[in-house]
Amino acid sequence: MALLRKKKKLYEGKAKVLFEGPEPGTIIQYFKDDATAFNNKKKDIINGKGVLNNRISESIMTHLNRAGIPTHFIKRINMREQLVKKVDIVPIEVIVRNVAAGGICTRLGLTEGDPLPRTLIEFCYKSDELDDPLISDDHIYCFGWVEPYELDEIKIYALRINDILTGLFAAANLQLVDFKIEFGRLQHEDHSEIVLADEISPDSCRLWDLDTKQKLDKDVFRRDLGNLTEAYIDVARRLGIRIDSNKLHEQHEEQE
Numbered sequence: 001m002a003l004l005r006k007k008k009k010l011y012e013g014k015a016k017v018l019f020e021g022p023e024p025g026t027i028i029q030y031f032k033d034d035a036t037a038f039n040n041k042k043k044d045i046i047n048g049k050g051v052l053n054n055r056i057s058e059s060i061m062t063h064l065n066r067a068g069i070p071t072h073f074i075k076r077i078n079m080r081e082q083l084v085k086k087v088d089i090v091p092i093e094v095i096v097r098n099v100a101a102g103g104i105c106t107r108l109g110l111t112e113g114d115p116l117p118r119t120l121i122e123f124c125y126k127s128d129e130l131d132d133p134l135i136s137d138d139h140i141y142c143f144g145w146v147e148p149y150e151l152d153e154i155k156i157y158a159l160r161i162n163d164i165l166t167g168l169f170a171a172a173n174l175q176l177v178d179f180k181i182e183f184g185r186l187q188h189e190d191h192s193e194i195v196l197a198d199e200i201s202p203d204s205c206r207l208w209d210l211d212t213k214q215k216l217d218k219d220v221f222r223r224d225l226g227n228l229t230e231a232y233i234d235v236a237r238r239l240g241i242r243i244d245s246n247k248l249h250e251q252h253e254e255q256e
Protein backbone atom coordinates (compact mmCIF):
# COMPACT_ATOMS: atom_id res chain seq x y z
CA MET A 1 0.00 0.00 0.00
CA ALA A 2 1.29 3.45 -0.90
CA LEU A 3 2.51 5.51 2.04
CA LEU A 4 0.37 8.60 2.47
CA ARG A 5 2.26 11.85 2.88
CA LYS A 6 0.79 14.06 5.60
CA LYS A 7 0.36 17.65 4.56
CA LYS A 8 0.59 20.58 6.93
CA LYS A 9 -2.68 22.47 7.24
CA LEU A 10 -2.10 26.23 7.00
CA TYR A 11 -5.64 27.58 7.11
CA GLU A 12 -9.21 26.36 7.04
CA GLY A 13 -11.93 28.59 5.63
CA LYS A 14 -15.65 28.05 5.08
CA ALA A 15 -15.31 26.34 1.70
CA LYS A 16 -11.61 25.53 1.36
CA VAL A 17 -8.58 24.27 3.27
CA LEU A 18 -5.04 25.41 2.45
CA PHE A 19 -2.12 23.01 2.90
CA GLU A 20 1.61 23.55 2.51
CA GLY A 21 2.57 22.70 -1.09
CA PRO A 22 5.26 20.29 -2.26
CA GLU A 23 7.70 23.09 -3.25
CA PRO A 24 8.53 26.32 -1.42
CA GLY A 25 6.22 29.07 -2.60
CA THR A 26 3.36 26.68 -3.39
CA ILE A 27 0.09 25.88 -1.62
CA ILE A 28 -2.49 23.15 -2.07
CA GLN A 29 -6.04 24.48 -2.15
CA TYR A 30 -8.59 21.79 -1.11
CA PHE A 31 -12.28 22.36 -1.99
CA LYS A 32 -14.77 21.21 0.66
CA ASP A 33 -18.45 20.35 0.22
CA ASP A 34 -19.48 22.80 2.94
CA ALA A 35 -21.92 25.49 1.87
CA THR A 36 -22.48 28.56 4.01
CA ALA A 37 -24.52 31.70 3.52
CA PHE A 38 -25.41 34.85 5.43
CA ASN A 39 -22.01 34.78 7.13
CA ASN A 40 -22.31 31.19 8.41
CA LYS A 41 -25.89 31.54 9.69
CA LYS A 42 -27.08 28.99 7.08
CA LYS A 43 -24.90 25.90 6.67
CA ASP A 44 -25.07 22.54 4.90
CA ILE A 45 -22.93 19.92 3.25
CA ILE A 46 -23.67 19.76 -0.48
CA ASN A 47 -22.30 16.52 -1.88
CA GLY A 48 -19.99 17.14 -4.82
CA LYS A 49 -19.83 20.93 -4.52
CA GLY A 50 -16.09 20.88 -3.81
CA VAL A 51 -15.34 18.70 -6.83
CA LEU A 52 -17.45 20.93 -9.08
CA ASN A 53 -15.93 24.20 -7.82
CA ASN A 54 -12.42 22.77 -8.20
CA ARG A 55 -13.12 21.93 -11.86
CA ILE A 56 -15.02 25.15 -12.65
CA SER A 57 -12.41 27.38 -10.97
CA GLU A 58 -9.62 25.52 -12.80
CA SER A 59 -11.35 26.15 -16.11
CA ILE A 60 -11.95 29.86 -15.41
CA MET A 61 -8.45 30.52 -14.01
CA THR A 62 -6.88 28.75 -17.02
CA HIS A 63 -8.99 30.88 -19.37
CA LEU A 64 -7.96 34.07 -17.56
CA ASN A 65 -4.27 33.05 -17.50
CA ARG A 66 -4.40 32.53 -21.26
CA ALA A 67 -6.00 35.96 -21.65
CA GLY A 68 -3.05 37.53 -19.82
CA ILE A 69 -4.46 37.96 -16.31
CA PRO A 70 -1.82 36.95 -13.74
CA THR A 71 -3.30 34.41 -11.30
CA HIS A 72 -2.07 32.19 -8.48
CA PHE A 73 -3.31 29.05 -10.28
CA ILE A 74 -0.68 26.46 -11.30
CA LYS A 75 -2.59 23.22 -11.96
CA ARG A 76 -5.34 20.94 -10.71
CA ILE A 77 -3.92 17.97 -8.80
CA ASN A 78 -6.99 15.76 -8.30
CA MET A 79 -10.77 15.94 -7.91
CA ARG A 80 -10.61 18.24 -4.88
CA GLU A 81 -7.20 19.89 -4.90
CA GLN A 82 -5.27 22.40 -6.93
CA LEU A 83 -1.72 23.64 -6.70
CA VAL A 84 -1.43 27.42 -6.44
CA LYS A 85 1.34 29.96 -5.90
CA LYS A 86 1.72 31.18 -2.34
CA VAL A 87 0.60 34.80 -2.11
CA ASP A 88 -0.21 37.26 0.67
CA ILE A 89 -3.93 37.79 0.30
CA VAL A 90 -4.93 41.45 0.48
CA PRO A 91 -7.78 41.84 3.00
CA ILE A 92 -10.26 43.18 0.47
CA GLU A 93 -13.08 41.49 -1.42
CA VAL A 94 -13.58 43.04 -4.85
CA ILE A 95 -17.17 42.83 -6.08
CA VAL A 96 -18.00 43.55 -9.70
CA ARG A 97 -21.64 44.11 -10.64
CA ASN A 98 -23.32 44.29 -14.05
CA VAL A 99 -26.95 43.85 -12.96
CA ALA A 100 -28.62 44.68 -9.64
CA ALA A 101 -28.92 41.66 -7.33
CA GLY A 102 -28.24 40.70 -3.72
CA GLY A 103 -26.60 43.18 -1.40
CA ILE A 104 -26.91 46.27 -3.61
CA CYS A 105 -30.70 45.80 -3.90
CA THR A 106 -31.08 45.77 -0.12
CA ARG A 107 -28.70 48.69 0.36
CA LEU A 108 -29.95 51.02 -2.37
CA GLY A 109 -33.55 49.85 -2.84
CA LEU A 110 -32.95 48.55 -6.38
CA THR A 111 -35.01 45.82 -8.03
CA GLU A 112 -33.27 42.54 -8.77
CA GLY A 113 -32.51 42.30 -12.47
CA ASP A 114 -32.30 46.06 -13.08
CA PRO A 115 -29.32 46.77 -15.34
CA LEU A 116 -26.79 49.14 -13.76
CA PRO A 117 -25.84 52.31 -15.71
CA ARG A 118 -22.34 50.83 -16.03
CA THR A 119 -20.23 48.13 -14.46
CA LEU A 120 -19.77 48.91 -10.78
CA ILE A 121 -16.82 47.90 -8.58
CA GLU A 122 -17.32 47.70 -4.81
CA PHE A 123 -14.88 46.82 -2.05
CA CYS A 124 -15.54 44.97 1.21
CA TYR A 125 -13.16 44.51 4.12
CA LYS A 126 -12.51 40.77 4.58
CA SER A 127 -13.71 40.07 8.11
CA ASP A 128 -16.15 37.34 9.10
CA GLU A 129 -16.59 38.93 12.55
CA LEU A 130 -17.68 42.20 10.94
CA ASP A 131 -19.71 40.59 8.09
CA ASP A 132 -17.32 41.85 5.35
CA PRO A 133 -18.41 45.54 5.55
CA LEU A 134 -18.55 47.71 2.45
CA ILE A 135 -15.62 50.15 2.33
CA SER A 136 -14.46 52.99 0.08
CA ASP A 137 -11.15 53.51 -1.70
CA ASP A 138 -10.26 55.98 1.04
CA HIS A 139 -10.62 53.33 3.78
CA ILE A 140 -8.18 51.21 1.79
CA TYR A 141 -5.65 54.06 1.52
CA CYS A 142 -6.23 55.27 5.10
CA PHE A 143 -5.53 51.86 6.64
CA GLY A 144 -2.80 51.05 4.10
CA TRP A 145 -4.39 47.74 3.07
CA VAL A 146 -3.26 48.29 -0.53
CA GLU A 147 -0.97 50.90 -2.08
CA PRO A 148 -2.73 53.35 -4.43
CA TYR A 149 -0.87 51.96 -7.49
CA GLU A 150 -1.90 48.43 -6.46
CA LEU A 151 -5.56 49.47 -6.18
CA ASP A 152 -5.36 51.01 -9.66
CA GLU A 153 -4.08 47.66 -10.96
CA ILE A 154 -6.77 45.75 -9.08
CA LYS A 155 -9.49 47.91 -10.65
CA ILE A 156 -8.07 47.43 -14.15
CA TYR A 157 -7.82 43.66 -13.63
CA ALA A 158 -11.34 43.52 -12.18
CA LEU A 159 -12.84 45.21 -15.26
CA ARG A 160 -10.78 43.06 -17.67
CA ILE A 161 -11.81 39.90 -15.80
CA ASN A 162 -15.43 41.06 -16.05
CA ASP A 163 -15.12 41.56 -19.83
CA ILE A 164 -13.45 38.19 -20.35
CA LEU A 165 -15.86 36.26 -18.12
CA THR A 166 -18.96 38.03 -19.47
CA GLY A 167 -17.96 36.70 -22.92
CA LEU A 168 -17.06 33.24 -21.62
CA PHE A 169 -20.39 32.85 -19.83
CA ALA A 170 -22.44 34.43 -22.65
CA ALA A 171 -21.09 31.70 -24.95
CA ALA A 172 -22.56 29.25 -22.40
CA ASN A 173 -25.90 31.13 -22.49
CA LEU A 174 -25.26 32.49 -19.00
CA GLN A 175 -25.45 36.08 -17.79
CA LEU A 176 -22.69 37.15 -15.42
CA VAL A 177 -24.72 39.25 -12.99
CA ASP A 178 -21.97 39.88 -10.40
CA PHE A 179 -18.97 38.21 -8.79
CA LYS A 180 -16.49 38.48 -5.95
CA ILE A 181 -12.74 38.13 -6.48
CA GLU A 182 -9.70 38.34 -4.26
CA PHE A 183 -6.15 39.36 -5.04
CA GLY A 184 -2.82 38.55 -3.45
CA ARG A 185 0.74 39.82 -3.56
CA LEU A 186 3.15 37.39 -5.20
CA GLN A 187 6.59 38.05 -3.77
CA HIS A 188 9.47 38.23 -6.27
CA GLU A 189 13.10 38.83 -5.32
CA ASP A 190 12.93 42.62 -5.44
CA HIS A 191 9.26 43.44 -5.91
CA SER A 192 5.76 42.09 -5.41
CA GLU A 193 3.12 41.56 -8.06
CA ILE A 194 -0.68 41.73 -7.69
CA VAL A 195 -2.27 38.49 -8.91
CA LEU A 196 -5.79 37.07 -8.90
CA ALA A 197 -6.14 34.49 -6.09
CA ASP A 198 -8.76 32.38 -4.29
CA GLU A 199 -11.38 30.86 -6.65
CA ILE A 200 -13.96 31.85 -9.23
CA SER A 201 -16.95 29.52 -9.16
CA PRO A 202 -20.75 29.62 -8.85
CA ASP A 203 -20.10 30.08 -5.11
CA SER A 204 -18.64 33.51 -5.84
CA CYS A 205 -20.61 34.58 -8.96
CA ARG A 206 -24.25 35.15 -9.77
CA LEU A 207 -25.04 33.35 -13.02
CA TRP A 208 -28.47 33.43 -14.68
CA ASP A 209 -29.64 31.58 -17.77
CA LEU A 210 -29.69 34.28 -20.48
CA ASP A 211 -33.18 33.35 -21.70
CA THR A 212 -35.09 32.06 -18.66
CA LYS A 213 -33.14 34.00 -15.97
CA GLN A 214 -32.98 30.74 -13.97
CA LYS A 215 -30.40 31.09 -11.18
CA LEU A 216 -27.47 28.66 -11.43
CA ASP A 217 -25.31 29.86 -8.54
CA LYS A 218 -25.18 29.89 -4.74
CA ASP A 219 -28.47 31.80 -4.54
CA VAL A 220 -30.06 28.35 -5.18
CA PHE A 221 -28.73 27.41 -1.72
CA ARG A 222 -29.19 30.84 -0.08
CA ARG A 223 -32.85 31.02 -1.13
CA ASP A 224 -33.76 27.28 -1.20
CA LEU A 225 -34.48 27.36 -4.93
CA GLY A 226 -33.68 23.71 -5.71
CA ASN A 227 -30.74 21.34 -6.08
CA LEU A 228 -27.41 23.19 -5.89
CA THR A 229 -25.33 20.27 -7.21
CA GLU A 230 -27.50 20.03 -10.32
CA ALA A 231 -27.18 23.79 -10.90
CA TYR A 232 -23.36 23.61 -10.65
CA ILE A 233 -23.23 20.52 -12.92
CA ASP A 234 -25.26 22.53 -15.46
CA VAL A 235 -22.73 25.43 -15.26
CA ALA A 236 -19.78 23.00 -15.61
CA ARG A 237 -21.30 21.25 -18.63
CA ARG A 238 -22.11 24.57 -20.31
CA LEU A 239 -18.44 25.54 -19.89
CA GLY A 240 -17.46 22.31 -21.66
CA ILE A 241 -16.18 20.58 -18.52
CA ARG A 242 -16.75 16.82 -18.58
CA ILE A 243 -18.23 15.77 -15.25
CA ASP A 244 -18.31 12.15 -14.16
CA SER A 245 -21.24 12.09 -11.69
CA ASN A 246 -19.79 8.94 -10.05
CA LYS A 247 -16.71 10.89 -8.97
CA LEU A 248 -18.52 13.84 -7.38
CA HIS A 249 -18.44 12.22 -3.95
CA GLU A 250 -14.73 11.39 -4.00
CA GLN A 251 -12.88 12.66 -0.97
CA HIS A 252 -9.15 13.07 -1.11
CA GLU A 253 -7.59 11.06 1.65
CA GLU A 254 -4.71 13.33 2.64
CA GLN A 255 -6.58 15.80 4.88
CA GLU A 256 -5.21 16.12 8.37
Ligand code: 5GP
Pocket (backbone or CB within 6 Å): 093, 095, 101, 102, 103, 104, 132, 178, 179, 180, 203, 204, 205, 206, 218
Ligand atom coordinates in the same frame (compact mmCIF):
# COMPACT_ATOMS: atom_id res chain seq x y z
P1 5GP B 1 -23.68 40.44 -2.50
O1 5GP B 1 -22.92 41.63 -2.02
O2 5GP B 1 -24.77 40.82 -3.45
O3 5GP B 1 -24.11 39.52 -1.42
O4 5GP B 1 -22.62 39.58 -3.38
C1 5GP B 1 -22.15 40.03 -4.63
C2 5GP B 1 -21.43 38.89 -5.34
O5 5GP B 1 -20.25 38.56 -4.62
C3 5GP B 1 -22.24 37.59 -5.40
O6 5GP B 1 -21.93 36.93 -6.62
C4 5GP B 1 -21.74 36.78 -4.22
O7 5GP B 1 -21.83 35.39 -4.47
C5 5GP B 1 -20.29 37.23 -4.13
N1 5GP B 1 -19.83 37.29 -2.74
C6 5GP B 1 -19.94 38.30 -1.85
N2 5GP B 1 -19.38 38.00 -0.67
C7 5GP B 1 -18.89 36.76 -0.79
C8 5GP B 1 -18.17 35.88 0.10
O8 5GP B 1 -17.87 36.20 1.25
N3 5GP B 1 -17.83 34.66 -0.42
C9 5GP B 1 -18.14 34.27 -1.70
N4 5GP B 1 -17.78 33.05 -2.12
N5 5GP B 1 -18.78 35.09 -2.55
C10 5GP B 1 -19.16 36.30 -2.11
